[in-house]
Amino acid sequence: MLKMHNIRKSYRTDTIETHALRDFSLEVAEGEFVSVTGPSGSGKTTFLNIAGLLETSTGGQYLLDGEDVSGLNDRDRSRLRNEKIGFIFQGFNLIPDLNLFDNIDVPLRYRGFNAKERRKRIEKVLEQVGLAARAKHLPAQLSGGQQQRVAIARALAGEPRFLLADEPTGNLDSLMARQVMELLEFINEWGTTIVMVTHDPDLARRAHRNIQIVDGQVSDMRNANSVAEAATA
Amino acid sequence: MFGYYISLALRSIRGTPILSALMIAAIAVGVGAAMTTLTLNHMMSQNPLDRKDSVLYAVQLDGWDPNEAYDSNNQMPWQLTYKDAQALLRSDIPTHQIAMHRTGFTVEKDNSDLRPFTADTRATTRDFFTLFDVPFIYGGTWNADADKSPVQQVVLSKETNDKLFDGENSVGKSISLNGEPFTVVGVIDHWNPVPKVYDLNNGPFNDSEELYIPFGLHRRFEMYSWGNTNGWKNDDSEGYEGFLQSENIWIQYWVQLDTAEQVEQYRDFLTGYIRQQKEQGRFERPLKFGLSHPSEWLVLNEALRDDNRVLGWLSLAFLLVCVVNAVALLLAKFLRKAPEAGVRRALGASRNAVFTQHLIESACIGITGGLFGILLAILGLQSVKHLAMGYIDQLAYMDWQMVLAAIGLAILASLLAGAYPAWRISRTNPSIYLKTQ
Ligand SMILES: Nc1ncnc2c1ncn2[C@@H]1O[C@H](COP(=O)(O)OP(=O)(O)OP(=O)(O)O)[C@@H](O)[C@H]1O
Ligand SMILES: [Mg+2]
Numbered sequence: 001m002l003k004m005h006n007i008r009k010s011y012r013t014d015t016i017e018t019h020a021l022r023d024f025s026l027e028v029a030e031g032e033f034v035s036v037t038g039p040s041g042s043g044k045t046t047f048l049n050i051a052g053l054l055e056t057s058t059g060g061q062y063l064l065d066g067e068d069v070s071g072l073n074d075r076d077r078s079r080l081r082n083e084k085i086g087f088i089f090q091g092f093n094l095i096p097d098l099n100l101f102d103n104i105d106v107p108l109r110y111r112g113f114n115a116k117e118r119r120k121r122i123e124k125v126l127e128q129v130g131l132a133a134r135a136k137h138l139p140a141q142l143s144g145g146q147q148q149r150v151a152i153a154r155a156l157a158g159e160p161r162f163l164l165a166d167e168p169t170g171n172l173d174s175l176m177a178r179q180v181m182e183l184l185e186f187i188n189e190w191g192t193t194i195v196m197v198t199h200d201p202d203l204a205r206r207a208h209r210n211i212q213i214v215d216g217q218v219s220d221m222r223n224a225n226s227v228a229e230a231a232t233a
Numbered sequence: 234m235f236g237y238y239i240s241l242a243l244r245s246i247r248g249t250p251i252l253s254a255l256m257i258a259a260i261a262v263g264v265g266a267a268m269t270t271l272t273l274n275h276m277m278s279q280n281p282l283d284r285k286d287s288v289l290y291a292v293q294l295d296g297w298d299p300n301e302a303y304d305s306n307n308q309m310p311w312q313l314t315y316k317d318a319q320a321l322l323r324s325d326i327p328t329h330q331i332a333m334h335r336t337g338f339t340v341e342k343d344n345s346d347l348r349p350f351t352a353d354t355r356a357t358t359r360d361f362f363t364l365f366d367v368p369f370i371y372g373g374t375w376n377a378d379a380d381k382s383p384v385q386q387v388v389l390s391k392e393t394n395d396k397l398f399d400g401e402n403s404v405g406k407s408i409s410l411n412g413e414p415f416t417v418v419g420v421i422d423h424w425n426p427v428p429k430v431y432d433l434n435n436g437p438f439n440d441s442e443e444l445y446i447p448f449g450l451h452r453r454f455e456m457y458s459w460g461n462t463n464g465w466k467n468d469d470s471e472g473y474e475g476f477l478q479s480e481n482i483w484i485q486y487w488v489q490l491d492t493a494e495q496v497e498q499y500r501d502f503l504t505g506y507i508r509q510q511k512e513q514g515r516f517e518r519p520l521k522f523g524l525s526h527p528s529e530w531l532v533l534n535e536a537l538r539d540d541n542r543v544l545g546w547l548s549l550a551f552l553l554v555c556v557v558n559a560v561a562l563l564l565a566k567f568l569r570k571a572p573e574a575g576v577r578r579a580l581g582a583s584r585n586a587v588f589t590q591h592l593i594e595s596a597c598i599g600i601t602g603g604l605f606g607i608l609l610a611i612l613g614l615q616s617v618k619h620l621a622m623g624y625i626d627q628l629a630y631m632d633w634q635m636v637l638a639a640i641g642l643a644i645l646a647s648l649l650a651g652a653y654p655a656w657r658i659s660r661t662n663p664s665i666y667l668k669t670q
Contacts, residue, residue, distance in 0.1 A: 075585065078581055079581070082580065093572070093667060110586060166667075
C-alpha cells in the first residue's frame with residue numbers, strides 16, 4: 001500500500017536548515033491500522049504530509065499503491081490525493097462558513113461526481129457518523145467530537161483506501177476521543193488502511209502496529225503491546 | 234465546476250460585505266473615470282467621413298500677410314476669402330465642390346402659433362449634400378443656378394421639419410426667413426457628424442445646422458459668418474460689397490477628386506490660379522496651397538487636443554491606482570482565507586483549481602465593479618454635458634464600442650487585480666495552514 005525508502009525532507013530558511021526526516025523508511029500493508037508516536041518535533045506530521053502528497057520529499061523513493069509518486073506533477077498528485085487519501089486533522093479543519101453537507105461535498109466536487117452521486121454519498125457518510133440530522137448546521141454549532149466526526153465523514157465520502165489522521169483526538173476529552181477511535185476502528189474493519197499519529201499511548205496500543213519516530217527516523221518497530229511501557233517510560 | 238466556483242465566489246463576497254463593497258467601489262471609480270475621459274477622446278478622434286476619406290479634400294490657399302505666416306499647424310489660413318472661393322467654384326475639375334459658411338436666420342411660419350426662433354444656418358453650394366453623402370427624406374437640393382443668383386429656397390434638417398411641419402413632407406411649402414419667403418425644396422434625415430469635420434474652426438463639436446440655403450444669397454441678405462472671420466489687411470473698401478472683396482477669410486471649401494488625374498489637374502489649377510493672382514499683386518507669400526483628406530484635416534485642426542490625450546493617460550493611471558488598491562484588499566482577504574484553501578488542497582484541489590476559484594471570485598468583483606463603473610461613466614458624461622452646456626453634447630454619449638470597451642476594461646482590471654492574489658494563495662504550502670486552526 002505504502003512504501004517509503006530513504007525519504008528525506010529538509011526545510012531551509014535563511015538562517016537554518018532543519019532535517020525533518022532523514023533516511024526514513026517504512027512499509028504499510030493494505031488494511032493495516034498503524035499508530036505513530038514520538039516526541040514533539042520529531043517529524044510525524046511531516047511524514048503524514050509526504051505520505052498524503054501534500055508535500056514533496058527532498059529525496060528518497062515513495063511508492064503509493066505500487067506507483068512511484070516522486071515525479072508526479074501537482075495535478076496528478078492532487079488527483080491521487082482526492083481519490084485515494086483521506087485526511088483528518090487535530091484541529092478538525094472544517095470550512096467554517098459551509099454547513100456540514102457542503103463541507104463533505106468539497107472532495108466530491110473535485111472528484112467530479114454528479115449532484116445525485118454526491119448527495120447519496122454525503123447522506124451515507126453522515127449516517128455512518130451519526131449526524132444525518134444536522135446536515136444543515138454550521139461547524140460552529142457542533143461540539144468538538146461532533147466536528148471531528150464530520151471531518152471523518154468528509155475524509156470517507158470519497159471512499160479512500162488510505163486514511164491519514166494527525167492527532168485526531170488531540171483536542172477531545174477522553175470520552176469523545178474513545179468514540180472517535182471506535183469509529184476509526186470500525187472504518188478500518190471495512191478495509192481502509194489507517195495511519196494515525198497520536199500522543200495517547202492507550203490509543204496507540206489499540207492499533208495493529210505502532211511505530212515510533214525519533215529525530216526524523218523510525219526508531220523502533222514492535223507490536224503495539226509493548227508501546228505502553230515505551231510511551232510512559 | 235464553473236458553477237461551483239461562482240457559488241463559492243458569491244458566498245465569499247456576501248460573507249465580507251464591507252470589504253467586497255470597498256473593492257467593487259475601487260474598481261467602479263477607476264473604470265468610471267477612465268471610461269468618461271476615454272469616451273470623450275474616442276468621440277473626438279472619430280472620423281465621420283471615413284467612408285469617403287480618400288476622395289475628399291479640404292482646400293487651403295496661402296494668401297495671408299506677406300510679413301507673417303498664418304498661425305495654424307501648417308502655416309496656412311484655415312478658411313478662404315469670398316472672392317477666392319468664387320474663383321475656385323469656376324473650376325470644373327472636381328466631381329463635387331462646395332463653398333460654404335455658417336450663419337443664422339430668424340424662422341417664422343405663417344398661420345401658425347409657433348414663435349419665431351433663430352436657426353443655425355449653413356449657406357452653401359448645392360454639392361454639399363452629395364459630397365458629404367447627406368441622406369434626404371423628402372425632395373432634394375436646389376438647382377445649380379441658385380448658387381449664383383438669389384433663389385430663395387431652403388433645405389430643412391429633420392429636426393427643423395419635425396418642429397415646423399410635424400415631420401410631414403414639406404416640399405413646396407413656404408417658410409419665412411428674416412421676414413422673406415423661402416420655399417422648402419428638401420428635408421434631410423438626421424445627420425450629425427462628430428466631430429463636425431466639415432467646419433472644425435467654428436465649433437468642432439457643435440450640432441449640424443438646422444437650415445441650408447443657397448450660396449447665391451449673399452448680396453441679397455448681406456450674410457456674415459456665424460463663426461470666425463479673420464483678416465490681416467486694412468481694406469478701405471466700404472460696405473458689404475467691400476467685405477466680399479476683402480482679404481478676410483471666412484469660407485470653408487471642400488472638393489471631391491475621384492481619380493489621381495483629377496488630383497493632378499486640380500493641383501495644376503490651384504498653382505495656375507495663385508500665379509495669376511500673384512501677377513495682380515495678391516498672394517505675396519511663397520506659393521502654397523493645401524489639400525487635406527478629412528482624416529488629415531482632423532489631425533491638423535487638433536480635434537483631439539494634446540491635453541485630452543494627457544487626460545486619457547491620466548485616467549488610465551488613476552484606474553491603475555484603483556486596481557492596485559483592489560489588489561491589496563483582495564490579497565488581504567485571500568490570505569485570511571488561506572486555511573480554507575489549505576483544506577481544499579488536502580481534499581484534492583490542485584493548485585490550478587485553487588487559482589481558478591479565486592480568480593473567478595476576483596472576476597465577479599471586477600465585473601460588478603465594471604458595471605457600476607459604466608453607470609458612473611454615464612453619470613460622468615451627463616455632468617460633462619451639463620458643465621459644457623451643450624458645447625459637446627454630441628460627444629457625451631457612449632456608443633456600443635465604448636460599452637464593450639468598458640466591460641472589457643472592467644474584466645481586465647479585475648483579472649489584473651485578482652491574478653496576483655489568486656496566484657499567491659494557490660502557491661502557498663497547504664501544510665502550514667493545516668497544523669492548527
Ligand atoms: N514549514 C516548515 N518550515 C520549517 N521547518 C519546519 C516546517 N514544518 C516543520 N518544520 C520542522 O520540522 C521538524 C518536524 O516537524 P513536525 O511538524 O513533523 O513535527 P511533529 O513530530 O509533528 O511534532 P508535533 O508532535 O509537535 O506535532 C520540526 O523541527 C519543525 O520545526
Ligand atoms: Mg505534528
